Structures are given as C-alpha cells and as structure tokens.
Amino acid sequence: KLLGAGRNLGNHWELEIPKGTEFINLDEGKRTFYFNETGDAGSLATMRGTSKLIMPSEARQFKWEQSRRVVSYVIPRVSEPSHRNLTLLIAAVVLIVVGISLTTASFFIKPGPQV
Structure with missing residues (x-):
C-alpha cells in the first residue's frame, strides 16, 4: 500500500x-x-x-519519471477558505454568542412563584 507515502516538496508532490x-x-x-x-x-x-x-481529484501535471522511479504531481494551494469553512465559522460564532447571552440572562431572571 502506498496510501500516505506521497511527500510534499513545496511546489509539488512525489511518490517513490x-x-x-x-x-x-x-x-x-x-x-x-x-x-x-x-x-x-x-x-x-x-x-x-x-x-x-x-x-x-485536485492533482495536476502528474507524470512518471522512469530514471528516478517517481510519480510526481502538483496540487494547487488553497488560497482562501472555502464557503463551507466560512459557513461553519459563522455558525460557531453565532452559537457562542447565543450561549453566552443565555448564560448571562440566567443570572438576572428570577424564578417565578412556586405553586
């Protein structure tokens, strides 16, 4: 098995x-x-x-180098966060703000009369 055997060499990857x-x-x-x-x-x-x-699926410029017995390929760097990551970040911030607000409110709300 070669899964995980690829080496990141900065501008490209190689697999012996x-x-x-x-x-x-x-x-x-x-x-x-x-x-x-x-x-x-x-x-x-x-x-x-x-x-x-x-x-x-992201690999580009893949080739076989016979003299070195290496498969080499390029995976473009992610330059900006994906929409999914941004959506998860916004959802996390909203949940944190709601949690802090509810916790703070619980200190000031007095319980109703007991029946």
Whole structure:
C-alpha cells in the first residue's frame, strides 16, 4: 500500500515506487497509473499482479519519471477558505454568542412563584 507515502516538496508532490514494480501505462482520463508488480512469496512461489495508483481529484501535471522511479504531481494551494469553512465559522460564532447571552440572562431572571 502506498496510501500516505506521497511527500510534499513545496511546489509539488512525489511518490517513490518500490523496486520490483514496473510502470505499464498512464490513463490521463481516469487519472490512473498502472504497474506490474513481482514479489517473492517464499521459496516456492513468485507473486505477480497489476496495481493501480489513482491520483487525487485536485492533482495536476502528474507524470512518471522512469530514471528516478517517481510519480510526481502538483496540487494547487488553497488560497482562501472555502464557503463551507466560512459557513461553519459563522455558525460557531453565532452559537457562542447565543450561549453566552443565555448564560448571562440566567443570572438576572428570577424564578417565578412556586405553586
């Protein structure tokens, strides 16, 4: 598994592909790299299979660098907060203000007569 193996190098990301893995193809439409893998399963057998590496939806300029055995790609930086984050922040501030107001009001409101 390579999940979480990508390294952020500032202006781009890189993912080292282990030895025993051979690059087959890049399907740019599906944003997917395909690899043949070979590994030993003990002294009696050799395992072979095909694996795929699916790029994040935000990834751009993805490519295979054969000489370094590296998949590299760019993920644009988020320059401003998304609308969802801003909405959550406003909702949190409103809830805090309402909570403080109700707590303060509870100190000044006298209980009604007991029946």
